[in-house]
Amino acid sequence: MKDKFLLRPDINYLNHGSFGACPIPVFEEYQRFQRMLETEPLQFMTKTGVEYLDQSKQALADYINCEKEDLIYVTNPSTAMNIVIKNLHLKQGDEVLTTNHEYGAMDRTWRYYCQKSGAKYVQQKISTPLESREQFLEEFWSGLTDKTKVVFLSHITSPTALIFPVDEVCKRAKELGLITIVDGAHAPGHIPLDLNILDVDFYTGACHKWMCSPKGSSFLYADKSVQDMLDPLIISWGYESDNPSESQFQDYHQYQGTRDFSAFLTTPACIKFFKENNWEEEKAKCRAQLKHFYPLVAKELNSTTICQLTDEFLGQICSIPVKTTRPVELKELLYNKYKIEIPVFNNVGPVIYLRISFQPYSSEVDYIDLITALRDIKSTTTLIQ
Ligand SMILES: Cc1ncc(COP(=O)(O)O)c(C=O)c1O
CATH class of the missing domain: 3.40.640.10 (Type I PLP-dependent aspartate aminotransferase-like (Major domain))
Known part of the structure; x- marks a missing residue:
């Protein structure tokens, strides 16, 4: 699916939520x-x-x-x-x-x-x-x-x-x-x-x-x-x-x-584009992936999910509280070293959130890579407590 978008192939783009991403035929x-x-x-x-x-x-x-x-x-x-x-x-x-x-x-x-x-x-x-x-x-x-x-x-x-x-x-x-x-x-x-x-x-x-x-x-x-x-x-x-x-x-x-x-x-x-690409089915897969990976990423961050894992509260994005005092550095490291584009929100009160978007152009490997990167960051830096 990713080659149907203009996104850079070498970036693991997990931030559809901020500005979306446009498929080539639509563009x-x-x-x-x-x-x-x-x-x-x-x-x-x-x-x-x-x-x-x-x-x-x-x-x-x-x-x-x-x-x-x-x-x-x-x-x-x-x-x-x-x-x-x-x-x-x-x-x-x-x-x-x-x-x-x-x-x-x-x-x-x-x-x-x-x-x-x-x-x-x-x-x-x-x-x-x-x-x-x-x-x-x-x-x-x-x-x-x-x-x-x-x-x-x-x-x-x-x-x-x-x-x-x-x-x-x-x-x-x-x-x-x-x-x-x-x-x-x-x-x-x-x-x-x-x-x-x-x-x-x-x-x-x-x-x-x-x-x-x-x-x-x-x-x-x-x-x-x-x-x-x-x-x-x-x-x-x-x-x-x-x-x-x-x-x-x-x-x-x-x-x-x-x-x-x-x-x-x-x-x-x-x-x-949605019709030609079975978007409803693709979205259902994304929701299922979210329910699988959300608790896994939360666990990796020594953190928790913040709601019931149901369609009532969750679509294709989820957020995890992160214990860090250096959110900007964490976001930059994820992008610069691990090529993962993902937001770390530090402007919403006392809690800092990592937010993951699940969109059909991402695959399981991308979410596993995120977990691996977070594990690496935990063992090699003091960015995540
Ligand atoms: C809840 C919510 N409202 C609005 C926006 C976007 O608004 P604007 O493009 O005007 O900044 C966003 C974008 O992330 C959003 O999450």
Whole structure:
């Protein structure tokens, strides 16, 4: 499978989670769009490209089960979240209920808008090991107060790689009349995603992670009932449009002046690649490999797994707490000496995590090589306690 990707063959790439990796046929499709753009800039920007965009939005909408009118493509989840958070117009005393497992860029965005408005960002501690949904829900909802206005959480967390029960959180939040926002950066192409069933107000996902598109393709979904509260982050031709469509949401947010939106157009190519390569079966193999290797790597690190080893909490990534005082050095050594690209997160509170991605271009040998490298590091350095 690895030769279907552009990844360097000599690097054991165990960090699909950060920026994904793009298969060659999808990348070629991307470049085909870019050539079309440069061949006929005006036609592409105003007509043909817009038609491709519409087709790509339909393909994505079918894939995650929503209406294409409720989706806009954005470059990254940060953009999506900034559109939403800015428009919440938080007020002094409002509370945003979230967890202590959220992605750093989102934490920063929330802190920025909370500091400006006097609202409070309430990061409920979700303890590990995560044993059950009930445990999660109890810990999460114990942060609820009569000031809570918004709930925000990841579908799959970045540092800890855990699947959170967003369906149950959204259900209860709706009953309580709260705004629901899910950061699903890791979800599309990774775990089953059905936005129609989820019943969430705002959801962002990255296509360039587990859907394997080229970099710079993500989306913001907004339920019809909340679309009108969103002013554009970038005011451009779509505002007071000379030629308005039926959807203000599309007009306001999809057009942002001149830009190369070729990456947005590749969703159909990603889905085609998945079909042609039995991706569902391949992913099932990855999940099985994860369940086998996760405890083995944890043991090698004198550490533990941080949740039940079930599909309820785990997809194709897992994280292990590492006892090290030199995380940057550990990451660099893994790459420079052992040619293993793997993240060692040191910016998420007191615990340092090694996160392993399982993607079909990796094989058992790669995970065994990781264990061998960690063993070697333990016996030849003091990097791991
Ligand atoms: C939970 C989560 N949200 C968002 C992102 C990515 O957001 P951005 O590309 O805007 O930095 C990631 C990437 O790792 C993530 O794990």
